[in-house]
Amino acid sequence: MLFAKSGPTENLVVRGARVIDPLEGTDAVLDVRIDDGVIAALGTDLDTNSHRVLDGDGLVLAPAFVDPHVHLRTPGREDEETIASGTAAAAAGGYCAILAMPNTEPIVDSAATLGALVETARAEAEIPVGFLAAITKEQRGTELTEMAELADAGAAGFSDDGVPVSSAGLMRRALQYGAVTGRRIALHCEEPTLSREGQMHEGEVSAELGFTGYPSVAESLMVERDLALAAYERQPLHLLHLSAWESVQALRRARADGVAATAEVTPHHLCLTDEAVRSLDPNVKMNPPLRSASDRTALLEALKDGTITAIATDHAPHARHEKEVPFEAAPFGVTGLETAFAAVYTHLVEPGLVPLATILERMSAGPARAYGLDEPRIAVGKTANLVLLDLKASYRVAEESFRSRSVNSWLLGETVKGGVRTTIAAGRVVFVA
Amino acid sequence: MAEIRVMREDLRPPAPPPKRHFISITDVTRDDVERLLATARTFERSLEREVKKLPTLKGRLVINVFYESSTRTSSSFELAAKRLSADTMSIKSSGSSVDKGESLKDTAITLGAYDPDVIVIRHPQIGAPQLVARVTEAHIVNAGDGKHQHPTQALLDLYTMRESLARLEGLHVAIVGDVLHSRVARSLIQALALMGAHVTLVGPPALLPRGIEAMGCETTTDIGAIAAADVVYILRMQRERMQEGANYVPSLREYTARWGVTPERLRPGQKVMHPGPMNRGVEIDPRVADHADALIETQVRAGLVTRMAVLYDLLTSGPIGVKTESALEVA
Numbered sequence: 022m023l024f025a026k027s028g029p030t031e032n033l034v035v036r037g038a039r040v041i042d043p044l045e046g047t048d049a050v051l052d053v054r055i056d057d058g059v060i061a062a063l064g065t066d067l068d069t070n071s072h073r074v075l076d077g078d079g080l081v082l083a084p085a086f087v088d089p090h091v092h093l094r095t096p097g098r099e100d101e102e103t104i105a106s107g108t109a110a111a112a113a114g115g116y117c118a119i120l121a122m123p124n125t126e127p128i129v130d131s132a133a134t135l136g137a138l139v140e141t142a143r144a145e146a147e148i149p150v151g152f153l154a155a156i157t158k159e160q161r162g163t164e165l166t167e168m169a170e171l172a173d174a175g176a177a178g179f180s181d182d183g184v185p186v187s188s189a190g191l192m193r194r195a196l197q198y199g200a201v202t203g204r205r206i207a208l209h210c211e212e213p214t215l216s217r218e219g220q221m222h223e224g225e226v227s228a229e230l231g232f233t234g235y236p237s238v239a240e241s242l243m244v245e246r247d248l249a250l251a252a253y254e255r256q257p258l259h260l261l262h263l264s265a266w267e268s269v270q271a272l273r274r275a276r277a278d279g280v281a282a283t284a285e286v287t288p289h290h291l292c293l294t295d296e297a298v299r300s301l302d303p304n305v306k307m308n309p310p311l312r313s314a315s316d317r318t319a320l321l322e323a324l325k326d327g328t329i330t331a332i333a334t335d336h337a338p339h340a341r342h343e344k345e346v347p348f349e350a351a352p353f354g355v356t357g358l359e360t361a362f363a364a365v366y367t368h369l370v371e372p373g374l375v376p377l378a379t380i381l382e383r384m385s386a387g388p389a390r391a392y393g394l395d396e397p398r399i400a401v402g403k404t405a406n407l408v409l410l411d412l413k414a415s416y417r418v419a420e421e422s423f424r425s426r427s428v429n430s431w432l433l434g435e436t437v438k439g440g441v442r443t444t445i446a447a448g449r450v451v452f453v454a
Numbered sequence: 455m456a457e458i459r460v461m462r463e464d465l466r467p468p469a470p471p472p473k474r475h476f477i478s479i480t481d482v483t484r485d486d487v488e489r490l491l492a493t494a495r496t497f498e499r500s501l502e503r504e505v506k507k508l509p510t511l512k513g514r515l516v517i518n519v520f521y522e523s524s525t526r527t528s529s530s531f532e533l534a535a536k537r538l539s540a541d542t543m544s545i546k547s548s549g550s551s552v553d554k555g556e557s558l559k560d561t562a563i564t565l566g567a568y569d570p571d572v573i574v575i576r577h578p579q580i581g582a583p584q585l586v587a588r589v590t591e592a593h594i595v596n597a598g599d600g601k602h603q604h605p606t607q608a609l610l611d612l613y614t615m616r617e618s619l620a621r622l623e624g625l626h627v628a629i630v631g632d633v634l635h636s637r638v639a640r641s642l643i644q645a646l647a648l649m650g651a652h653v654t655l656v657g658p659p660a661l662l663p664r665g666i667e668a669m670g671c672e673t674t675t676d677i678g679a680i681a682a683a684d685v686v687y688i689l690r691m692q693r694e695r696m697q698e699g700a701n702y703v704p705s706l707r708e709y710t711a712r713w714g715v716t717p718e719r720l721r722p723g724q725k726v727m728h729p730g731p732m733n734r735g736v737e738i739d740p741r742v743a744d745h746a747d748a749l750i751e752t753q754v755r756a757g758l759v760t761r762m763a764v765l766y767d768l769l770t771s772g773p774i775g776v777k778t779e780s781a782l783e784v785a
Contacts, residue, residue, distance in 0.1 A: 220580075227665070228664060228668065228669065231580055231602040232601070346559070347582040347599075
């Protein structure tokens with residue numbers, strides 16, 4: 022389900038880092054030895070076996086991150102991102118695996134289109150990448166794609182991300198048929214008759230600025246519908262980029278009732294509110310929109326209590342000229358692969374809102390589990406998927422540093438804390454700062 | 455070879471002060487508004503003379519860029535600049551490079567190359583004036599951006615109210631109609647709140663934006679509420695903004711029956727205002743529009759002098775009182 026270019030695996034020792042693996046219950050200064058890309062030993066004063074040594078003194082070594090929601094813009098908008106540039110950006114962000122959404126030009130709705138992507142990934146992906154295929158043909162919401170064939174061709178899951186599956190009847194069929202593929206169905210929840218023309222969250226800020234509102238209920242109504250269908254069909258599903266308090270409430274109730282639903286939240290929804298839109302900066306325009314302070318509080322609570330188990334960037338590159346327009350004319354979406362950890366570390370961990378271990382789990386094992394991928398672990402016998410973090414590094418986010426082809430980051434110009442020093446993905450060193 | 459050194463921070467020339475713009479009512483303080491209204495008053499007196507032109511902004515360039523149709527705003531900005539002896543240039547979106555698909559950024563850079571002192575911009579999209587401010591050196595005046603702001607309209611409305619009722623503090627203003635689509639309403643609510651007036655919004659539920667009370671006003675769907683106000687400010691039903699099938703109201707007919715301002719719904723002596731253009735017989739009964747208590751024509755005259763005051767204020771650095779008088783004496 023994941024594809025990357027091949028290369029030599031590493032023999033190395035990470036010396037003296039603070040090793041944190043929330044799932045293993047590890048939080049100690051240790052050496053980690055990697056033989057042929059596989060974690061071979063953990064301990065103190067490990068013999069280097071003449072391996073290369075990475076000095077981890079003062080750094081944190083954690084399971085590398087998994088991003089379940091990325092737009093690689095390939096095929097069709099390679100000016101905005103390619104598989105090479107997007108996976109290089111992911112490596113720089115500490116990721117060992119990413120999942121790409123199928124809303125490209127053309128839409129990934131056939132085995133042929135998917136096959137071409139897989140070939141490109143094998144040739145140029147810096148880290149393992151998986152591709153979701155569309156639920157409906159051309160994402161038009163009228164006909165199912167050939168999901169079984171797509172799964173056989175390597176689809177990592179199914180989604181019409183960017184648009185909802187408007188028809189409840191078709192959504193039900195997708196859940197029924199999706200079961201035969203063994204792949205997760207991931208849903209962009211938006212009731213279009215309520216969100217239409219919406220530019221930002223409907224509330225006090227939109228009332229003042231004059232933007233057409235995109236109310237929370239446009240999301241939560243669809244969340245409730247899809248959870249009801251999942252409960253009825255007894256099928257799992259994954260909810261993309263939740264933004265509203267009402268959605269969180271619906272998810273918590275459904276999970277308590279035994280629905281196998283997982284959900285993700287983006288760094289920008291965790292860090293910002295609709296107050297940020299007062300800047301009229303097109304780089305805070307996204308779908309779903311930034312919501313109110315109480316929505317943000319609910320998302321943080323859900324992240325901490327495990328109702329939401331994944332942090333997803335929804336990395337959405339856009340060409341510079343498309344964002345250099347008035348807010349209303351700008352497309353939705355912001356980049357995030359290279360800034361996700363710094364964003365949540367600066368805005369959530371440093372102020373004491375969310376513990377570091379929770380963030381590390383929600384950026385790695387949580388998203389992997391949602392799609393049935395192997396959880397990155399720091400344990401003997403596991404493939405080395407590791408990120409070396411410098412929590413003290415403080416720097417200003419600047420366009421020049423991005424490996425992504427696009428620079429539409431909401432953090433541009435902001436000074437953040439928390440840098441990625443080294444990323445090891447599938448046993449290979451893929452990034453060194 | 456000459457050595458290149460980075461200049462020490464304390465040896466750098468001081469940075470120029472940030473450019474002043476008039477993009478939103480949130481850009482100004484109560485003192486700013488008082489100053490602008492006083493300057494407008496001075497200009498009004500100067501316009502009573504036989505020769506109405508003042509030399510104050512001679513040699514300055516004011517460019518009006520209108521991406522939306524406008525009669526009163528564009529003509530009053532143009533005349534305001536001319537009355538102050540500035541050179542003016544007017545660009546309309548139709549018949550310009552905009553027709554050829556030029557982006558706002560490129561149009562702004564092109565116009566910026568002429569070194570205008572002020573760019574007055576009207577644009578259908580919120581945030582357009584801020585974009586122009588980012589890419590040019592000119593002072594920017596917002597002549598209306600989407601549903602967001604129309605700050606010179608609010609200023610002329612304050613001027614009109616004060617001239618007619620001699621106060622703003624404690625004044626009760628009812629704003630009636632399509633608040634949702636109205637930049638006039640948004641600027642006016644903020645401006646009235648800034649000056650200590652009391653605002654009630656009256657209209658159909660779907661045209662009163664959710665959360666708008668946070669701007670410092672009350673809302674009601676009951677048209678009877680206008681009877682308590684000193685001023686009834688009627689908004690235009692913006693038919694061109696009513697998306698097909700949006701069903702904000704079932705029909706204009708029903709709107710008029712329920713929220714149209716008629717003589718029967720007014721108290722004697724209540725002042726009536728409207729930003730124009732009016733839809734007679736829709737939001738305003740013709741008898742109301744033509745009544746002596748209607749200040750609609752006063753608003754148009756106020757538009758000229760308040761826009762003169764805005765141009766003057768941006769292009770001269772205060773304190774304005776003394777300078778204004780001397781400038782007028784020269785005239």
